[in-house]
Amino acid sequence: MAITSYPGVYIQELDSGVRVINGVSMSITAFVGRARRGPVDSPTTVNNFGEFSRRFGDLWDEAPMGYAVAQFFDNGGSEALIVRVHNPSAPNAEDLxxxxxxxxxxxxxxxxxxxxxxxxxxxxxxxxxxxxxxxxxxxxxxxxxxxxxxxxxxxxxxxxxxxxxxxxxxxxxxxxxxxxxxxxxxxxxxxxxxxxxxxxxxxGADGKPITADQVSAPGLRDGRQGLYALEESDLFNLLCIPPFTPGTDPGLATWDAAARYCQDRRAILLVDPPEAWVDPAAVPAAVSTLVTRSPNAALYFPRIRAADSLRENRLASFVPCGAVAGVIARTDAVRGVWKAPAGQDATLNGVPELTVRLTDEQHGKLNPEGVNCLRTFPVPGRVVWGARTTMGADQLASQWAYLPVRRLALYIEESLYRGTQWVVFEPNDEPLWSQIRLNVGAFMSGLFRRGAFQGTTPAQAYFVRCGRTVNPQEDIDRGIVNIIVGFAPVKPAEFVVISIQQIRPGV
Known part of the structure; x- marks a missing residue:
């Protein structure tokens, strides 16, 4: 500000250097599958099942995706991203x-x-x-x-x-x-x-049943088709791929491709158990044939039974991904992404039965293998009773064993990625580093106050480093600014041990 020639008081506004980092949404759920109508290979946002019905048609007994979307909204989901996949009735047929x-x-x-x-x-x-x-x-x-x-x-x-x-x-x-x-x-x-x-x-024709060739074939990514139509979307956090047809489950190739894509997009894949999984004792050995273990995938067992409005509301078997995604969205809204989406509050609405009623002993063999079980209890009813990723097998000893820990890390990564875009092309020196420490530190402090981290003080809960010690001259010369963020996540109390001792009065 230039000082004028007359005496007086002059006011100058200075930039505070504070740029607020906002946390991203973590419960936007993408569904990939077949539908009666709607745009093909084009992610479309719907906010309730009525909107889904108007855009993609009502429930269809040949397309399990509609049921999964309905169960998502029934269980607390609020935003879904729909990708309709179409298999032409004949080569080069438009079916219009x-x-x-x-x-x-x-x-x-x-x-x-x-x-x-x-x-x-x-x-x-x-x-x-x-x-x-x-x-x-x-x-x-x-x-x-x-x-x-x-x-x-x-x-x-x-x-x-x-x-x-x-x-x-x-x-x-x-x-x-x-x-x-x-x-x-x-x-x-x-x-x-x-x-x-x-x-x-x-x-016009509804086409043939979809297959992995239309959903996850390697060549689809270049054309942004099938699963990879999600390249057109800015953000999604959970991915559901219901069965291609009522009797055709996605195979190992599709689940693996989806898990790798979720790692690229900082999302979590919800893996469904095949219809043939009815014997809990055989599940641990079958996990490796279903999906390659990934920190960005979570497997839930068994399937759910719910009323099918197309069959006079008789109970039918459905994959659990839609209902579980709704529970995750509901938990995020009430407690936060760091809370495990499991427990007595994680009830499955509209699910009167499960296809397999697990015992404690059966559950005890599935949990160490990274299989999240759905259980039935007398008072809460049907609930999600597990919160591990597929890397949660005890033998793997992975840092990403727990789903809330992995999702919290993804939340921080995505929020900081979007909230530090202003740094690009700024002068790479101490004034910039101090601004980064201020802004990122404020974001992490907000999470600490909300209970996302362990520790009683910020120093115990997290750290943010950005200075000369992590930015040597050779990195500065290459235009690189390094920011190191560490945090101590809160892990779920998976095993609660209560010790009881009998005493004699007066002793």
């Missing part, structure tokens, strides 16, 4: 329902459903009378009920559309940007003719 709208010049306006599936057969196109003395036209798109074609459930109206490329109302661009129902497959040269009755869409 289409409609042909006649035009004055002979070349028709060809419309196609926005996504593949039989749902497109419920679409209708209407061209009402156009504006007087104008080259533009109006277009109404309808989706009718599958059981009552006279009932319109969704309607979209587009006014003053044109056939001129580059025009703000060019029909192809407007439908691509604003319509959830239809896309233009071929644009005519002349204005479409007014329709006397709605034009029905024909064709």
């Amino acid at each position: 329902a289409e409609a042909i709208v006649p035009a004055a010049g002979g070349t028709p306006l060809r419309l196609a459903a926005a996504a593949p599936g039989n749902w497109g057969r419920q679409l209708r196109a209407v061209v009402p009378p156009p504006p007087a003395a104008a080259a533009a036209f109006h277009l109404t798109l309808q989706e009718v009920s599958a059981t009552n074609p006279k009932q319109v459930v969704t309607e979209e109206r587009f006014l003053n559309l044109t056939l001129v490329q580059g025009d703000p109302r060019f029909v192809t661009d407007v439908l691509a940007a604003q319509s959830r129902l239809v896309r233009v497959k071929q644009s005519p040269l002349d204005r479409p003719m007014v329709t006397q009755a709605p034009i029905a869409f024909t064709g």
Whole structure:
């Protein structure tokens, strides 16, 4: 601030150097699987099951993903990221329902459903009378009920559309940007003719059951397809891959690919037990055939039994990933990511039974193998009763044995990664290092006050180092700034030992 020539008091505002690091969400759950409708290979956020039904169709007995999503929201989940995977009915088939709208010049306006599936057969196109003395036209798109074609459930109206490329109302661009129902497959040269009755869409197919080739094949990552469509998402924390069909579980290749991808994205994979796992004694030996052990994967056993609304609410067997993800989200909201998502509070809502009722002895053989058990107890009912990663086998002695410890580390990593972006291209010297220590230290202090770490003082709970001792001149010359953060996590009280002694009065 320049001092002027007259005497007086001058005020100058200085930068405090404080940049708040906000903790990221840790319960955004991604679901990858088959659905009746909706965008393919495009992550879509839904915040309740009603929104899922509108975007991807209701429950479908050929697609277990819908049930998993419903159980996620029933158990406390609040944000899901849906990736619809589609397997064409034939090579190079689009499986899109289409409609042909006649035009004055002979070349028709060809419309196609926005996504593949039989749902497109419920679409209708209407061209009402156009504006007087104008080259533009109006277009109404309808989706009718599958059981009552006279009932319109969704309607979209587009006014003053044109056939001129580059025009703000060019029909192809407007439908691509604003319509959830239809896309233009071929644009005519002349204005479409007014329709006397709605034009029905024909064709469309739900495709074949999906396989690992559409979900986790190595070549899919380059095209951001299947599981790797999540590259389009900014953040997800939990990953669920329900069975491809009611009788087809993801295999070792899919689980391993998903676990590796979760390590890249700082997320946790929830691994489901195969339907054939009904004998608890055989589970420990079968774990290695299901998934390669990873600090970013957690296995839950057994499957759950819940009411199936498509079968008169009779109980059916379902994978537990959706319900468990909901319990994790609920625990995060109430207690924090450092609290183990297990215990009497980790009840499974809408789950009256489990496929296997484990005894304490059976549980005692599964827990040391890193298998999280679902148990039934008299008062709380069905609960999650384990909080280990697949690295939680006793013989591995991994630092990431416990799920809350691993998730807390991922939470800190992701939050600091996003909260220190401002450091890039700043002068790499002591003023920068002191700002880093201040900002990161404030973030870690907030976690300490909320009970995320062990210790009674900050010095016992965590440390933040960024200075000359960790930033030698050779690193500075290469443009590297080193920040070392350490923390003492709170580990779950997995085994509570109570010693009882009988005494004689007066002794």
